[in-house]
Amino acid sequence: MNRRKFLSILGSAGVVSALSTAREAKAGGTHSFPYYEGSYGVLHDTTRCIGCRQCEAACNQVNNLPKPQKSFDDLSVCATRRRTSAREWTVVNKYVVHGKPVFRKLQCFHCNDPACAAACFAKCFQKQPDGSVAYDGTQCVGCRYCMIACPFYMPGFQYDDAFDPLVMKCTFCAPRMKEGKLPGCIEACPMDALTFGKRSDLIKVARSRMRKSPGKYVDYIYGEWDAGGTAWITLAPASGTATAASANPAHDLHPLDLDTHLGNRPIGELTYGALGAVPMIVAFWPVLFGGAYAISKRRDAIHEAEKEAVAREVKNDISYVVNTAANKVAETHGPAAADTVRQAASDALKVCERPLRS
Amino acid sequence: MAHHNIIIPTKDKLFNLGEFSLRRPGNLVTAVILAVGLIITVIRFTQGIGSVTNLSDVQPWGMWIGFDLLCGVCLAAGGYFTTVGCYVMGMKHFHSAVRPAVTTAFLGYAFVVIALLYDLGHPLRLPYMFFFPGTTSVLFEVGLCVATYLTVLFVEFSIAPMEWLAGKFPFLLNWRKLVIRCTIILTIFGVTLSTLHQSSLGALYLIAPGKVHPLWYSPFMPMFFFVSSMAAGASMVIFEGMFAHKGVHHYMDATHLREADEIVFSFSKAASFILFAYFMIKFTDMLVQANLPYLVSGYGLWWLVEMLFFILMPALLYAKGSRERNLKLCRFAAANTVLGIVLNRFNVSMIAFNYALPSAERYFPSIWEICISVFVVTMVVTAYRFIVYHMPVLYEHPDFKDAH
Incomplete structure (x- = not known):
């Protein structure tokens, strides 16, 4: 392969990656809710949740997860702040908000444009048209960058499995949805705290609930826009006066561990600027450093040429001096004496020539 | 020439493993660490x-x-830094300085992948x-670039083993010539990658804005990591040189010894400027992102410690050291910088990561994790010693004198 061919391959690799980055960026940048027309979601109304853990039990059962040490009837576990893990794809936590207990179910939010999918370097995560974020463990390398990326701390990892450790998270019961069944947790909820439906409808349902019971809810549908929007959205109870709550929804959402600082753009977009710079660097760095190399080479060449010019000049001067002197001597002392002078000068030059050259 | 006895492997005696079997504390410690590391490796897998x-x-x-990954890659930056300079x-x-730097860079990357x-x-x-x-x-x-760069480093490094083995396998001479002809392309390719x-x-870490503390999280993190890698590259050349002079001094030839001090001063000067720039961009970024209020907190104090004692201080020490041609000071500054880079990577990845979580959920490495990291570093050092004992890295091979 010659250099030109090599560089052109390098260049086209840069262009290809630029195009794919640009396309992805466009997919993330211009779409707005809904990402998939008619995709499903779940509305979690925390004002209805009583912390009975039926959803946890159902999740455990339909997904064949290992049985926990404490049974699902033990409601005291809700009091400790738990998170989802490889064994528990959903957990219900009790939060005390301004003196009153509020229960919230945690599971994968199934983002519209998921950070885990943007982060995965082996394309294990895929947002599905049904609204779920699917994970394909067969090509998972186990790097756990998805867990770094997830702003909700949702994916868990099977650290204790030596030979096939995988990332585990709520699947939205996609296999059950394909059979026309509801996700396990939703079917099990006795309080109707989880409402399944088209995400676009659920947003309307949430708004109408707010309208019907003024002052009951925080004026904020968590997940409508957060992190670019999520399929699972959450309603939280308002605590203080309606005006205080509407002034700053974060005031009521933070005690529920709902992060309102994620912004309304997909999290993955934060990296697209850096990724977009890759083809720029690939294209420009060789020119920049090639130029620096050319400059330093040229500088050396000029330096060398100058040195030679000086040496030549000095040589000319010396031969002029010696010849003039020898001619003068020839006039006064005869040609033999002139030869002696030339010989002496040439011997003397030989001695000092080395330092002159180097 | 006042050549101290450099053992150059010949066609008939390719190996020079005697150094490893000497009963010296260094060898004993190495053996213990490698044994423990192997046991943990078996448990891990x-x-x-x-x-x-x-x-x-x-x-x-x-x-x-x-x-292993963040610091390993950053501290192996001496490879691109030196080759670009030269x-x-x-x-x-x-x-x-090129061959030792390329050798350590290659080993660094290779063991990053192993780790x-x-x-x-x-x-x-x-x-x-x-x-x-x-x-x-x-x-x-990252994966694509590291894989490609590791290949580039392997090719750049391969000259040394080829010179070592050329006596026995003369066909390597042609490859060596080819690689040397590609030097400049490899260098530019290397610096790009x-x-x-x-x-x-x-x-x-750009994808984890809520997890990394705001004083460390910035849209300019890529820039910070790159700029600090340059300082790390320059510092590691000095830092490694310090140990090489202790351990394998007798493998250095006159040219290496003559140029060594000048290289330290040149690199110190460069590192001083780079660290100043690094300090300024980090400081400006803090102001621009309106993070000033965070400074009056525990993390703020910790951030100031990193900024003042591990970026600004080595920058000043480097400036003073290179100006006064004070070898000791330059070496101290190099160690200070290396420590600072490690501290920065620890901050981003562990100390300031998940800063909002309750301390019970925070992470502290287990003794075995640390053992594996020490094991990996020991493997790098052992491989480096093997290479130095056998290949013309710190000296010029007599068969290839002035061949560049």
Whole structure:
């Protein structure tokens, strides 16, 4: 392969990656809710949740997860702040908000444009048209960058499995949805705290609930826009006066561990600027450093040429001096004496020539 | 020439392993660490990651990523830094530093990949990133660049083993000639790839804005990581040189010894400027992002410690050291910088990561994780010693004198 061919391959690799980055960026940048027309979601109304853990039990059962040490009837576990893990794809936590207990179910939010999918370097995560974020463990390398990326701390990892450790998270019961069944947790909820439906409808349902019971809810549908929007959205109870709550929804959402600082753009977009710079660097760095190399080479060449010019000049001067002197001597002392002078000068030059050259 | 006795392997005696069997504390410590490391390795790969680490679902990346990967790659930046200085910028007097720098860079990257295998749940599936390329992932870019750069480094480094083995396998001479002809292309390719993945290591954390403390999180993290890698590269050349002069001084030839001090001063001067720039961009970024209020907190204090004692201080010490031609001071500044880079990577990946979580859920590496990291460093040192004992790295091979 010659250099030109090599560089052109390098260049086209840069262009290809630029195009794919640009396309992805466009997919993330211009779409707005809904990402998939008619995709499903779940509305979690925390004002209805009583912390009975039926959803946890159902999740455990339909997904064949290992049985926990404490049974699902033990409601005291809700009091400790738990998170989802490889064994528990959903957990219900009790939060005390301004003196009153509020229960919230945690599971994968199934983002519209998921950070885990943007982060995965082996394309294990895929947002599905049904609204779920699917994970394909067969090509998972186990790097756990998805867990770094997830702003909700949702994916868990099977650290204790030596030979096939995988990332585990709520699947939205996609296999059950394909059979026309509801996700396990939703079917099990006795309080109707989880409402399944088209995400676009659920947003309307949430708004109408707010309208019907003024002052009951925080004026904020968590997940409508957060992190670019999520399929699972959450309603939280308002605590203080309606005006205080509407002034700053974060005031009521933070005690529920709902992060309102994620912004309304997909999290993955934060990296697209850096990724977009890759083809720029690939294209420009060789020119920049090639130029620096050319400059330093040229500088050396000029330096060398100058040195030679000086040496030549000095040589000319010396031969002029010696010849003039020898001619003068020839006039006064005869040609033999002139030869002696030339010989002496040439011997003397030989001695000092080395330092002159180097 | 006052050649102290450099043992140059010949056609008939290719190996020079005597140094390893000497009864010296260094060899004993090496043997113990390697043995312990091997035992933990067996446990890790038969009992799972959870059996030896304190990693959790909230802290999926710990010591093995924070030190072995982030610091390993950054501290191996001496390779691109030295080759660019020597070949591209035309600093010919850096020449004797090129081979040691390329050697350590190659070893650094090679062992980063080996260390990574410990951290991956499915180490054998590492090549899957090429079969199912997740082009939206920063990690994909890191992986692609590290894989390519490791290849470039291998080719750059291969001159030394080829000179070692050329006596026995003369066909290597042709390859050697080819590689030498490609020097400048390899160097420019190397600096491009280094720019990309050094910065991308910082870009990895761009996706976790809520997890990294605001004083360390910045849209300019890629820039910070790249700029600091330059300082790390220059400092590591000095830092490694310090140990090389202690341990393998008798393998250095007159040229290497003559140029060594001048290289330290040149690199110190460069590192001083780079560290100043690094300090300024980090400081400006703090102001621009309106993070000033965070300074009056525990993390703020910690950030100031990093900024003042591990960036500004070595910058000043380097400036003073190179100006006064004070070798000791320059070496101290190099150690200070290296420590500062490690501190920075620890901050981003562990100390200031998950800063908002309650302390009970925070991560501290297990003793076994640290042991594996020490094991990896020991393997690098042992491989370096093997190379130095056999190949013309610190000296010029008599058969290839003035061949560049």
